[in-house]
Amino acid sequence: MEYEAVIGMEVHVELNTDSKVFCGCSTDFDAPPNTNVCPVCLGMPGVLPVINRMAVEYSVAAGLALGCTISRWSKMDRKNYFYPDLAKNYQISQYDLPLTYDGSLEIEVDGVRKRIGITRAHLEEDTARNTHSLGGGVSGVDFNRSGVALLEIVSEPDIRSAAEAFAYLTALKQILQYLGVSDCNMEEGSLRAEANISLRPVGATEFGTKTEVKNVASFSGTQRAIEYEIARQRAILEEGGAVLQETRGWDADRGVTVSQRSKESAHDYRYFPEPDLVPLAVDEAWEATIRETLPELPQARRDRFMEQYGLPAYDTGVLTADRAMADYFEAVVEAGAEPKQAGNWVMGDLQKLLADGDVPIGECRVEPDGLAAMIGLIDKGVISGKIAKDVLAEMFATGKAPGTVVEQRGLVQISDADELAEVARAVIEANPGPAGDYRGGKKNALGFLVGQMMKATKGKANPKLANELLQHELEKG
Amino acid sequence: MGKITKQDVEYVSGLAHLTLDEETKERLVGELSEILGYMEKLNELDTSNIEPTMHALEMTNVYREDKVQPSLDRETALMNAPDSDGEYFLVPKILDTE
Ligand SMILES: [Zn+2]
Numbered sequence A: 001m002e003y004e005a006v007i008g009m010e011v012h013v014e015l016n017t018d019s020k021v022f023c024g025c026s027t028d029f030d031a032p033p034n035t036n037v038c039p040v041c042l043g044m045p046g047v048l049p050v051i052n053r054m055a056v057e058y059s060v061a062a063g064l065a066l067g068c069t070i071s072r073w074s075k076m077d078r079k080n081y082f083y084p085d086l087a088k089n090y091q092i093s094q095y096d097l098p099l100t101y102d103g104s105l106e107i108e109v110d111g112v113r114k115r116i117g118i119t120r121a122h123l124e125e126d127t128a129r130n131t132h133s134l135g136g137g138v139s140g141v142d143f144n145r146s147g148v149a150l151l152e153i154v155s156e157p158d159i160r161s162a163a164e165a166f167a168y169l170t171a172l173k174q175i176l177q178y179l180g181v182s183d184c185n186m187e188e189g190s191l192r193a194e195a196n197i198s199l200r201p202v203g204a205t206e207f208g209t210k211t212e213v214k215n216v217a218s219f220s221g222t223q224r225a226i227e228y229e230i231a232r233q234r235a236i237l238e239e240g241g242a243v244l245q246e247t248r249g250w251d252a253d254r255g256v257t258v259s260q261r262s263k264e265s266a267h268d269y270r271y272f273p274e275p276d277l278v279p280l281a282v283d284e285a286w287e288a289t290i291r292e293t294l295p296e297l298p299q300a301r302r303d304r305f306m307e308q309y310g311l312p313a314y315d316t317g318v319l320t321a322d323r324a325m326a327d328y329f330e331a332v333v334e335a336g337a338e339p340k341q342a343g344n345w346v347m348g349d350l351q352k353l354l355a356d357g358d359v360p361i362g363e364c365r366v367e368p369d370g371l372a373a374m375i376g377l378i379d380k381g382v383i384s385g386k387i388a389k390d391v392l393a394e395m396f397a398t399g400k401a402p403g404t405v406v407e408q409r410g411l412v413q414i415s416d417a418d419e420l421a422e423v424a425r426a427v428i429e430a431n432p433g434p435a436g437d438y439r440g441g442k443k444n445a446l447g448f449l450v451g452q453m454m455k456a457t458k459g460k461a462n463p464k465l466a467n468e469l470l471q472h473e474l475e476k477g
Numbered sequence B: 001m002g003k004i005t006k007q008d009v010e011y012v013s014g015l016a017h018l019t020l021d022e023e024t025k026e027r028l029v030g031e032l033s034e035i036l037g038y039m040e041k042l043n044e045l046d047t048s049n050i051e052p053t054m055h056a057l058e059m060t061n062v063y064r065e066d067k068v069q070p071s072l073d074r075e076t077a078l079m080n081a082p083d084s085d086g087e088y089f090l091v092p093k094i095l096d097t098e
Helices: A053-065 A162-179 A219-238 A284-293 A298-309 A313-320 A323-334 A339-357 A368-379 A385-398 A402-408 A417-430 A432-439 A445-456 A463-476 B006-015 B022-043 B074-078
Strands: A003-014 A077-080 A090-093 A100-109 A112-125 A129-131 A138-142 A149-155 A191-201 A211-214 A246-251 A256-262 B089-092
Touching (some): A003 A162, A053 A100, A053 A112, A053 A284, A112 A162, A162 A298, A211 A256, A298 A339, A368 A402, A432 A445, B006 B022
Antiparallel strands (some): A003 A149, A003 A191, A077 A090, A112 A149, A246 A256
């Protein structure tokens, strides 16, 4: 039988607020354990939470960017369960009236665009972090993370493959980063993704039994975990067996999912309205104010880059993957560079320098107008494109202006015809074989000779002129 | 409805991580049934035209600004912990991952 996968994603992102969602403790990730804690986030009796306005505004902004409806009337609820990461024995979350609901996100896989429904995005508090590495039969609990604002984004079960899940996560992260509402750093746990996966015969409308896959540390890990889980469930179903509803953890080292515990029906959270927090009423005016702060979103920016700058789809995808990168590119164009050329330098050499040095683009020492000036030097024939690579590397390392680098290192391109003609004659004399080949009709021997000229001039020969002069000298006899 | 069984009491006490002796269970069967009985009395009212009450106060949108305030120093934070190593609250080893 043919099966199809039915996948829904639950993504938790920590919101980028300075303070926690219900108290004034800092959200600094690097603080030593239990130093960003107070009676509220430690769950002491008798304290009162007060909600952080920014956390609500970030949630609404995320909801708007995902095409969600914003609730005019919303509230916080208590989700009751016992776990050592939860001092109060309840998590303040949202149950039946989420802040935002009913949106969608467009993804693209192999050139095919598809919309994945967003069921809801609701605000809640993060839990404490447990550490199991202390030994001695104990676990340690660090409440620094307890009470950090968390947005839970739940998708519809519209995803049909591991590749679509990967595309969904990538698109979601991109939007949230564009909005600046979350770092979406999976390593630091500011983005956590869980996948609900089930299989059903193609054409069936009912869902099969699902498993929930957790503990994945990267998007590619999520993709592999889903691929594994689909194969595992298919094997069970093909043998006539039944999939067990359970939570499974991804073991990246072994490349398998492992049963964590059966999802016992005792998960009865007994939600009820949080009596310590009054309802949230985001009216049209407030929603409009937040909508005005939204930046141009990735898809709109890609479309504009294609139209305004005439860039190919691939280039726009790379350049808009990161908002800072897209801003940088536009600043280079603004400073006078031709867009296609600017794009090539940003996506190519600059991106590589940034990646190799592990430097975020915000800390890049090559300012956009410096890169534009360097491209200008190529256009004016002062340096060759090849030399420009070295110039850029030095600009990147030292922060010097391109003109300064070219001058200090004597990199100005040789465009003096007499000087180059002399080099051409010397190259021909030193390479009688290829020169003879060329004269005998093997025109591609020219490339080798041009290469020799570049070598002789340490890359400074104007390539176009070198070409012409070589041909001229060779054809003279 | 309104009749609470012993199974209900065991289910609810299980969720609350409470261990009850038989006598207490029997007593709670009676007490909880009485409470539900009272709720049934309230159910006699026609509330079909009344919005559910979300909060006892008629207020909305009480917020704080996103400003960091001083936290407790760690010694104070850990002062009442049943067990700690000076850095972490210590709990019996958690076996299943969350
Ligand atoms: Zn706090």
